[in-house]
Every structure is written in C-alpha cells, then in structure tokens.
Amino acid sequence: MAEFELTCFDRSGNSYKAALMLELTGCDWAPRGVDYFNGETRTEDYRAFNVMGEAPVLFHGDTVLSQSGVILDYLAEITGRFGPESPAERREIWRWILFDNHKLTSYTATLRAMRSLLKTGETPVTEFLDKRARGAWDVLDRQLRTRDFVIGDRPTIADLSLCGYLFYDGEIGIEIADFPAMAAWRERIRALPGWKHPYDLMPVAPLPETA
Amino acid sequence: MAEFELTCFDRSGNSYKAALMLELTGCDWAPRGVDYFNGETRTEDYRAFNVMGEAPVLFHGDTVLSQSGVILDYLAEITGRFGPESPAERREIWRWILFDNHKLTSYTATLRAMRSLLKTGETPVTEFLDKRARGAWDVLDRQLRTRDFVIGDRPTIADLSLCGYLFYDGEIGIEIADFPAMAAWRERIRALPGWKHPYDLMPVAPLPETA
16 A cells, blocks of 8 residues: 555646645655546545545545645655745745635636536636636736746745646636746746656546536 | 734725734734725735735734735744644644635635625626535534534634634625524634624725725
C-alpha cells in the first residue's frame, strides 16, 4: 500500500492541486478513484469521512484531510517543499490560497463545468461566472507582472493551488493568452520537473449517462 | 492611533469576520471606512496595498494583511484567543475556513448582494446561488448537529469566519430556522461576551446612487 492515498478524478482541478503536489515532491502515493459525477461524494458513506462531500481527500496513516489548501499545507510541512520560509511568507501563501478558493477556482471551475461538462450553453449563469472569473484572472495577472511566481521568485503551494483548473485548455471558454503574465507563469509551472497534466495523473470518473 | 486598523464597512460580512474577532478579543482597534459601493477598493490607490481589490485589510505596525482567513489566523496567534490547540485542530480550523470561503460565504454573500443590495429580483443567477448556498448551509448544519461549535466544544476563528454573513437577517432570502443546528449555533455566537451586530460595529458605506 502506498504511503499516501488521494481520492481524486481526472476532471477535478481541486484534486489536481493535491495530486500535482504529491507527484512533484516524489511522494509514494496512489489515487483512489471516485465516481463523482454519479454522486459518490454526496453519499452518507463518503460523508462519513468528509462531511463536505467533496474530493480530494488525503489519507496518510491515521490522518484524513479534505480541502486542497489544507492538504497542500500539510504536504509542504512533511516534504519540506513548496512551503513558506518565514511567517510573513506563510501568511502571503495563505492569502493567495484563500483568494484562489473564494474567487479564482470557485468561478473558473463552475464555469468550466457548465460549459464543458453539463453543456448548459450560454446562460445568465455562465455570463455571471465568466465575468467574475475574468475579474479573478485579472487580479492574478497583475500580481504576476512583476514576479515569476505568486509570492516571489520560487514556486510554492500557492501556485499549485491557483493553477488547479488552468491546464484544462479549451474547456473554460476564457483564453489564457488574454492574460499574458498568467500564461507565462503557467509555462513555468509546466516546466517543473515531474509535472504532469491532470488527465495523465488521475483516474477517469465517467460522466453521468444523462450528460 | 489605535494599535490595529481595519478597512471595513457595515454591509461586508467578510469585514465583519475580522472586526468581530478584534472586538471579542478586546483589541485596541479602529475601523477605516471604505467607499466600497462606489468602487474605492478597485482603484489603483487601493490596489497598491491590496491587489485583490477587497475589504477587509488589517494594518498592524508594518504588517498589512488581506483575506479575512489570514487576518483571523494572525489575530488568533497574537491574542492567544480562538485559535487551535494542536496541529490537528489547526488543520481542522483551516479546513472550515476554506470551506467557508469557497462555498458558504461565496454563495451566500453574492446571493444577499443580488437580492438586497443590487435588487436584481429573482433571476437564473439567484436561483443558481440559492441552491448552492443551501447546499453549503446543509453541510454546516450536519457538522453542528453533534457539536456546539464547528470544531468541537469551544468557539474558534472557524466559527467567526462561517458566521460572517449570517447575522444579516432578512437580507439573504434563506431562513436559518430551516437549519436548526446552525440556528442554535448562531445563538451561541451571539451570546459570546462582547458580541456586536455588524451594523453596530462597522462604518456605513453608502450605496451607489443608481441602486
């Protein structure tokens, strides 16, 4: 059995944040597939270990953790990689992980789900999400105009969080080329030794038959 | 000059999370009003100290912090109140602060803004947000059925984060009475010594003239 196990699936950028961290740090880990689109994360069995009903969940010995930000922080501590080097850096990293959760991933992931998985077509909801996602991308782009990575000159878990959905090219309906600093930053992440695309890193979760 | 200053305004539940923490811990603090609804947080002057263009921002000596979750964590460390007592508790607190940012506050705050500030009426977007907010409230309610506060038997910064928008009665369009464990928990927060309602704690930001 691997030292770390992670519930995750191919289309989940939130899972990818944790899976990419495990991969980049060379952890001995194995994915646990989860039938997300047919409701597995919302069953009582699943909620017994994650009441939030979400992936990813990390299993490490007796420790069971959900929320990609917490998993990233935990793995940074254990591996000594991609973490802060001072209390001020720690706060800066968390500031961007929170921004990612509240704004960037929140709007981007839902927009992509509607456009590419649920295929709702363009609706008032996609219009709302598109505008909000672009606002968040603009903030990140501003931050990256003067630095290579989000908190400075080296990659941290803040970058691994923020990039979670950004490798799903063509699925979001926003072109990263319109945000040049973000586009350059994404290439720097892609160049990290051991980097893999989400579709090469996590097991397939089948879409529901009605999709 | 007060030891702590906080940019905040009356209708901002995110600001309230930090303001309530400052108040409950008896910090020497003063609010800095911000003309949010007329765009002050999105000006270049404001972005010079917070590129994210959001309130709250905490000023403490040379330290300038945004994101309510980071401010709460910082104040818990400084005051020794409402923080974790172990690494496992620290992770559990962050797990709920992230859930709050990604799901509970994210959907609740935007829904409330549309229904009570922008007065959009019922639209596909309010329908979308209402459903998602109720899903998040249900998760919190489940968690609170078996404990007094989010991570156990005492209040922590996770509670102060999650309750940020929940005292704006009648503005959200979801009745807390439909979530009995949450309703009882909210009364426990209201009973904390020094508790104040957001409208009694933060300066008024005028609504835009077009509203």
